[in-house]
Amino acid sequence: MPFYQNINPRSAEGKRTIRNLLLLREKLKAQIPEKLEANLLIATWNIREFGTHKYGGRTAEAYYYIAEIISRFDIIAIQEVKEDLSALKALNTILGSRWKYIFTDVTAGTQGNGERLAFLFDTQKVRFGGLAGEMVLPPFQTKDPHTGQVIYEPVRQLARTPYLCGFKAGWTTFILTTVHILYGSAAANDPDRLKEIEEIAHAIAKKASDQYEWSNNLVLLGDFNIYSPEDQTYQAIKTAGFVIPDALRSLPGSNVPKNKFYDQIAFKVKPRRFVPTGKAGVFDYYQYIFTLKDEHSYADEMGSAYLTTSKGRKRTAAEKTRYYKTYWRTYQMSDHLPMWVEIKTDHADAYLAAKLHSGQQSTDKRT
Incomplete structure (x- = not known):
């Protein structure tokens, strides 16, 4: 629960903030599952230029609403965090000391837009596992047909470097990779955007079969700038072997008009160990605030x-x-809406049943 002690109940803004928070809390409770020991609530949210001072900058009121929404999840990937980290710090102050954040350095270059990628997580449920890195594409390798010597050719890197981190929740380990894909031209299948999604999805998917990878439960999430599920950009995620659960595929768009499918959460995980419960959503806060x-x-x-x-x-x-x-x-607030999905993390019953079955088989063999 966020901290509200600095809201002034005697000011017009303070009264409005309190009334809206009460309404927001009611709607969040109705639409998003309760945070329990047996579940994990993962979310992604592109918070528009989080740290900018455009249009007068964010009001204190807006920070309370953003914190209230984020507090309903266990871990959230945030895109468009800007160079100035004061917004992220202010948000974390409202959320409280049990919330921690990890973020990248600033992406250089015009296409990078001076952005960072970040994860915010509730340490009561989620622990940082030690793994953190920005993904760099490997060089293209060819062989000289005459000498057989390997030739390394540099490849064009991604406009905004994806950020991957390992986390633990209960018995479960998982790697989240958050992205903010290049928008490019206003076309459904912009070739540069498609190429970025293909390269990222295939590079991350390879980690699922690596015996030395920190975890083989991989989650790819963030702002892909996908127009429609019928587009090549959407299919590129699935072609790489990632699965978008039915509960997520049936959601409306995550932009404010809900007609673009910019944000996605996709999985390449161990069977029966990192299981979506079938509950997911896009929370439209503009219905209430x-x-x-x-x-x-x-x-x-x-x-x-x-x-x-x-x-x-x-x-x-x-x-x-x-x-x-x-x-x-x-x-x-943002021009994007937060997307979330619930994961089952309590597998104790299945584990104990398997252990009992294994013990029974051993007894039968001895007798």
Whole structure:
């Protein structure tokens, strides 16, 4: 449970925050399973430019809503964490000391957009396993046809380096690899985007059969910028051997209009050891907070930019609504919705039954 002691119940903003938190908690409880010893709730969320100061920066109110949502999960992959880590630190302060985070350095280059990738996890349920790394594609190898000498040719690296970490929950170990795939052109199967997904999925999939890998339970999750399940970009994940459970495949899109399937969670795991329960979802917080009906109550927070354009022209009512709906509120929360899935982690009954069966067989052989 996040810490709320700094909310001022006497201010208009504080009262609004408290009322909205009560509503948000009610809806989260109804839609997301309770955190138990026997389950693991994994989520992914692209939090739009988390650490930016655009559109006035995030309000304290927004941090409470983000923390409330994240607190419902055991571990969450976050994309678009910016160079300035003050947002991540502020979020962690609200979540409390039992929450920890791990993040990458800043991705250099224009395509990297000055972003980091991060994991936030509840240490009451999840422990960091020691494995952490950014994925670099190996060089392409050929042989000189005359000398037989191996020639190494460098390959184009990914715009944003995927981040993989090993974690433990109960008896279960698993590796999460979070990605933010290149968007490229506004086309369903942009060739550069497709190539990145293919390369990442195949490189991570190889680890499933490596006897020296830290864990053979592999989870690939994050923002893939996939338009539709029918696209080649979506199929590339499955071709590499990853499985997207039925509960996730039946979900609506994870962008705010719910018509794009940008975010995904895919598995390549040991049979019967890392099992989705069939419960998954995309949580649409805009049904309860920063709703369209709330526009005018945030006029003061939006400031003069809500009233006039950068050229000094007064905005029309429709332009004001667009500013609030499409821009300001998405820089408070995000233009993506969090996606989650529940995993069964308690396999004690099956283990004990197998152990009893094994012991019985040994007794039968002796007698």
